[in-house]
Amino acid sequence: MDRPLRLIPTEVTPAAELARTIEALLVVASQPLSLGELGEAAQADAAEVEDALELLSERYREGRSGIVIEHVAGGWAFRAAAEASDACARLFEKPVEKGLSPAALETLAIVAYLGPVTRPEIARIRGVNVDGVMAGLVERGLVAEGGRENEFGAIRYRATPLFERIFGLESLAALPRVDDLGDDVTQIRERLEAVAEKRPA
Amino acid sequence: MGASPVRELELDLDAFEGPFDLLLSLVLRDELPLREVDLAGIVVAFVAQLAERGELDLDACGEFLILISALLELKARAMFPEEDAELSELEPEEAAEELARRLAAYRRAKEAARLLRERLDGRRDLFFRLGPAPFAPQPERRLAQQEPQKLAAALRALAVEPPQPSTAHMALRFPPVSQFLERWRALLGRRARFDFDQEVEGLSRVEVAVAFLALLELRKQNEIAIAQASPFAPIRISRADAERSLSWTVRSA
Numbered sequence: 001m002d003r004p005l006r007l008i009p010t011e012v013t014p015a016a017e018l019a020r021t022i023e024a025l026l027v028v029a030s031q032p033l034s035l036g037e038l039g040e041a042a043q044a045d046a047a048e049v050e051d052a053l054e055l056l057s058e059r060y061r062e063g064r065s066g067i068v069i070e071h072v073a074g075g076w077a078f079r080a081a082a083e084a085s086d087a088c089a090r091l092f093e094k095p096v097e098k099g100l101s102p103a104a105l106e107t108l109a110i111v112a113y114l115g116p117v118t119r120p121e122i123a124r125i126r127g128v129n130v131d132g133v134m135a136g137l138v139e140r141g142l143v144a145e146g147g148r149e150n151e152f153g154a155i156r157y158r159a160t161p162l163f164e165r166i167f168g169l170e171s172l173a174a175l176p177r178v179d180d181l182g183d184d185v186t187q188i189r190e191r192l193e194a195v196a197e198k199r200p201a
Numbered sequence: 202m203g204a205s206p207v208r209e210l211e212l213d214l215d216a217f218e219g220p221f222d223l224l225l226s227l228v229l230r231d232e233l234p235l236r237e238v239d240l241a242g243i244v245v246a247f248v249a250q251l252a253e254r255g256e257l258d259l260d261a262c263g264e265f266l267i268l269i270s271a272l273l274e275l276k277a278r279a280m281f282p283e284e285d286a287e288l289s290e291l292e293p294e295e296a297a298e299e300l301a302r303r304l305a306a307y308r309r310a311k312e313a314a315r316l317l318r319e320r321l322d323g324r325r326d327l328f329f330r331l332g333p334a335p336f337a338p339q340p341e342r343r344l345a346q347q348e349p350q351k352l353a354a355a356l357r358a359l360a361v362e363p364p365q366p367s368t369a370h371m372a373l374r375f376p377p378v379s380q381f382l383e384r385w386r387a388l389l390g391r392r393a394r395f396d397f398d399q400e401v402e403g404l405s406r407v408e409v410a411v412a413f414l415a416l417l418e419l420r421k422q423n424e425i426a427i428a429q430a431s432p433f434a435p436i437r438i439s440r441a442d443a444e445r446s447l448s449w450t451v452r453s454a
């Protein structure tokens with residue numbers, strides 16, 4: 001009859017054994033584990049861990065398993081498959097990203113893209129005070145203090161690994177690019193000048 | 202356009218009374234310090250005028266907005282001269298450049314926020330475990346070489362039975378004053394006078410104190426007289442009537 005699905009071979013090769021160990025580590029972890037952490041715990045070198053992760057990626061993927069492995073926030077982690085989302089949503093909340101306001105998202109974007117930044121720098125870009133919004137983001141764990149500015153000693157903020165996890169980013173470098181926007185400084189300026197010319201002197 | 206409803210707006214403010222137009226010229230000629238003008242009052246007056254007319258004159262509203270915002274800016278600069286210095290350093294050209302630069306930066310921030318929102322929406326269906334890392338790095342504390350004997354000695358010192366606290370003070374009992382009142386009355390019933398120290402001999406300090414209190418009580422009720430020849434001399438107690446007869450005797454003697 002139907003053969004049980006076995007992607008990890010039954011004969012215990014060293015690679016299969018390592019894959020099992022890594023599987024075990026990931027199931028215990030509550031946040032992504034880096035190659036280094038996995039290698040150290042499993043007593044294997046990075047290349048071996050990568051091979052094992054490849055085996056696991058094949059086994060734990062959307063459509064094949066209720067558990068999916070993902071490369072996120074500088075490490076590897078298990079998550080629920082998208083097809084189980086309804087069931088998950090009935091039982092679990094997503095407290096970190098729930099109810100993020102447009103202002104919070106804008107502030108978060110500035111921290112993620114330009115961080116580490118100070119609150120006055122963010123306020124200058126957004127044109128409003130951001131103290132309350134920042135406090136909320138810190139409380140959610142999406143941004144954290146990351147050193148101090150040299151000149152005045154203002155606290156600098158950066159996006160956290162939790163931010164990367166929530167937004168499904170391998171790292172901040174994986175953020176989508178925004179610089180290819182239609183309007184650059186020159187265009188905006190031309191528009192401003194056009195408006196100014198229409199105004200009676 | 203005929204007479205402007207804005208410029209003819211009648212104002213009745215603390216610092217100025219008259220049409221808005223006149224206020225403007227006074228301010229522009231530096232004849233009226235703007236920081237003393239209640240701009241909110243002007244806005245209220247304009248809104249009241251609008252309400253009276255019952256129709257929305259968009260031209261008038263636009264003109265008013267331009268004028269009042271110019272006044273607000275002037276007033277703000279007058280109130281914060283340092284900021285004014287910083288701003289006035291910018292040539293109009295530079296100011297436009299700076300404004301355009303800021304607008305561009307803000308547009309980027311808004312676009313970045315939109316991209317983040319998109320990503321978030323794309324992951325709406327994905328659930329995963331979140332929690333504090335169970336392997337939070339533990340700072341390693343290295344202890345110096347320890348001697349088990351010392352530890353044992355310290356434990357032994359701690360294990361010694363503590364001394365029983367003395368409860369002697371709790372045995373202190375105060376006999377009722379009434380007991381001594383009865384005793385002194387009974388005594389005075391038999392004898393006209395007695396010597397306090399003799400009577401309380403052998404009693405505890407507390408009992409002596411209570412016995413003395415009883416004496417004071419009797420004295421207060423005028424039942425006895427108390428006499429002492431000199432400090433620390435024996436205290437003599439006598440019935441009040443006996444004392445009287447004695448003093449009489451002494452005087453008569």
